[in-house]
Amino acid sequence: MIINHPLLGPRDSQEFTYLGDASLIERPDWQAADAVDQFYDYLYLRDNPAGLHRELWYHEQGDRSWLVVTRNTLTHDITSVELARDVAKAKGRST
Amino acid sequence: MRYSGFQVLKQALSGHKGWGRAWRDPEPQSQYDIVIVGGGGHGLATAYYLARSFAKARVAVIEKGWIGGGNVGRNTTIIRSNYLLDGNEPFYEYSMKLWEGLEQDFNFNAMVSQRGVLNLCHTDAQRDAFRRRANGMRLNGVDAELLDAEGVRKMAPFLNFDSARFPIKGGLLQPRGGTVRHDAVAWGYARGADSRGVDIIQNCEVVGFRIENGICLGVETTRGYIAAAKVGVAVAGSSGAVMAKAGMRLPIESHVLQAFVSEGLKPIIPGVITYGAGHFYVSQSDKGGLVFGGDIDGYNSYAQRGNLPVVEDVCEGGMSLMPMIGRAKLLRMWGGIMDMSMDGSPIIDKTDIGGLYFNGGWCYGGFKATPASGMCFAHLLATDTPHPTATAYRFDRFRKGLMIDEKGMGAQPNLH
Ligand SMILES: Cc1cc2nc3c(=O)[nH]c(=O)nc-3n(C[C@H](O)[C@H](O)[C@H](O)COP(=O)(O)OP(=O)(O)OC[C@H]3O[C@@H](n4cnc5c(N)ncnc54)[C@H](O)[C@@H]3O)c2cc1C
Numbered sequence: 013m014i015i016n017h018p019l020l021g022p023r024d025s026q027e028f029t030y031l032g033d034a035s036l037i038e039r040p041d042w043q044a045a046d047a048v049d050q051f052y053d054y055l056y057l058r059d060n061p062a063g064l065h066r067e068l069w070y071h072e073q074g075d076r077s078w079l080v081v082t083r084n085t086l087t088h089d090i091t092s093v094e095l096a097r098d099v100a101k102a103k104g105r106s107t
Numbered sequence: 108m109r110y111s112g113f114q115v116l117k118q119a120l121s122g123h124k125g126w127g128r129a130w131r132d133p134e135p136q137s138q139y140d141i142v143i144v145g146g147g148g149h150g151l152a153t154a155y156y157l158a159r160s161f162a163k164a165r166v167a168v169i170e171k172g173w174i175g176g177g178n179v180g181r182n183t184t185i186i187r188s189n190y191l192l193d194g195n196e197p198f199y200e201y202s203m204k205l206w207e208g209l210e211q212d213f214n215f216n217a218m219v220s221q222r223g224v225l226n227l228c229h230t231d232a233q234r235d236a237f238r239r240r241a242n243g244m245r246l247n248g249v250d251a252e253l254l255d256a257e258g259v260r261k262m263a264p265f266l267n268f269d270s271a272r273f274p275i276k277g278g279l280l281q282p283r284g285g286t287v288r289h290d291a292v293a294w295g296y297a298r299g300a301d302s303r304g305v306d307i308i309q310n311c312e313v314v315g316f317r318i319e320n321g322i323c324l325g326v327e328t329t330r331g332y333i334a335a336a337k338v339g340v341a342v343a344g345s346s347g348a349v350m351a352k353a354g355m356r357l358p359i360e361s362h363v364l365q366a367f368v369s370e371g372l373k374p375i376i377p378g379v380i381t382y383g384a385g386h387f388y389v390s391q392s393d394k395g396g397l398v399f400g401g402d403i404d405g406y407n408s409y410a411q412r413g414n415l416p417v418v419e420d421v422c423e424g425g426m427s428l429m430p431m432i433g434r435a436k437l438l439r440m441w442g443g444i445m446d447m448s449m450d451g452s453p454i455i456d457k458t459d460i461g462g463l464y465f466n467g468g469w470c471y472g473g474f475k476a477t478p479a480s481g482m483c484f485a486h487l488l489a490t491d492t493p494h495p496t497a498t499a500y501r502f503d504r505f506r507k508g509l510m511i512d513e514k515g516m517g518a519q520p521n522l523h
Binding site: 013025057086 | 347351356357358360361405406407409410414449506518519520521
């Protein structure tokens with residue numbers, strides 16, 4: 013698979029380390045009243061869709077940026093690649 | 108018809124015209140006591156034990172393709188019970204015992220071959236870990252032997268013993284481990300279940316569940332609605348997609364695992380050998396092909412095919428462990444979809460939806476579990492209580508911090 017890095021252009025997926033579903037960006041607030049339930053969801057449960065999947069890849073053997081890759085799990089086709097920090101910022105996170 | 112040596116002779120003399128089909132091809136009925144979704148090894152074994160041990164007559168197995176088309180026909184056929192943790196080891200040993208009596212039990216030649224499983228170690232720390240595992244196995248009454256380098260050399264003189272980077276220091280041997288003809292397991296259970304009245308319905312996909320007031324009433328399929336008092340789902344790699352139709356999110360990710368077979372060669376590899384310094388394992392089929400594999404590709408996939416980086420990685424592992432493998436030609440390679448759970452261990456449990464039961468999270472090790480998984484799931488479906496060897500395989504273990512994490516990797520499914 014070739015991942016089209018927003019800053020570096022097309023790179024072989026072998027340069028990256030895979031983490032999983034992009035919802036892992038949204039770490040729950042540990043002080044919330046229902047933090048235990050939220051962390052159970054966050055840590056252990058997955059949508060695991062057959063089809064489009066937004067997922068986190070780390071450019072370990074490159075510029076060390078985290079990317080959000082949208083990929084079809086049935087065909088392995090990649091349709092969009094964003095910097096994870098842009099995605100997090102768009103959600104109102106500071107970093 | 109009972110299969111026997113006498114039948115083989117009799118049929119040979121009459122031109123093999125009297126064999127007949129091994130199982131029927133029935134139309135789905137509108138209603139069953141128990142519907143099993145998924146005609147893989149686990150679904151078929153469940154139906155077989157429901158009919159055989161729990162005398163449940165009105166059982167159907169619903170399979171979207173053909174039986175044996177999923178992982179039961181795609182795996183590398185290794186069986187073993189060399190686990191460390193208490194939640195796992197009694198279950199896998201129970202499975203090993205069922206394998207040992209299986210062929211007589213279901214009257215089918217599954218080529219169960221206890222040729223031994225040898226895990227190699229290359230460092231002192233690894234040997235310590237194997238010693239601990241061997242002790243854990245023995246405490247559970249399971250056979251385990253620690254070999255030194257000489258002991259390994261006697262079994263497999265062709266390995267790369269003196270590699271400067273990864274010298275072979277010894278190994279953990281389970282003599283009762285081995286291989287089983289995977290397709291024959293599906294066929295044997297299918298034939299055994301069918302002859303006891305189970306309807307095996309192929310080319311019928313479950314597309315939804317009919318759930319009212321928190322109770323599952325039946326399944327919607329491509330061949331119409333089928334009502335059932337109980338529905339048991341055993342769809343392996345498709346667990347996430349199927350259970351999503353019942354509104355459930357699972358502690359599971361689907362990943363692809365590849366396998367490889369070489370051209371047929373003269374007998375060289377005595378049992379199953381696993382490399383301890385890279386991800387590579389190998390055995391030799393009775394036809395002579397080297398059957399080998401390695402790591403999962405590592406990203407979510409439902410594609411039933413992998414990519415080249417892992418092919419390279421597996422071949423590197425093979426070359427490093429037994430350089431002569433470089434002379435063999437590869438005949439075939441393929442992929443299957445694994446239901447990778449968050450702690451690397453399976454789930455056999457009720458769900459929060461009444462009448463809906465789940466069996467999955469087998470990762471890349473569910474073939475060896477087939478008999479025990481079928482028996483335990485049948486036990487749960489028939490009695491509504493977990494089988495004594497499967498009490499740890501619950502959904503709520505993640506919420507309660509009771510993970511069965513054999514590898515100590517945490518909630519990172521692609522590392523199990
Ligand atoms: C390459 C590879 C090597 C492996 N090696 C080993 C090994 O050496 N030892 C070992 O112990 N394990 C091994 N495994 C793992 C093992 O094969 C699986 O864990 C096990 O087979 C899964 O259970 P099953 O047989 O029931 O799955 P499957 O055979 O996959 O059965 C699931 C069935 O459900 C059906 N299904 C899915 N969705 C639906 C639907 N909506 N409606 C109806 N039916 C549906 C599928 O078509 C499929 O037939 C390996 C797996 C792979 C891919």
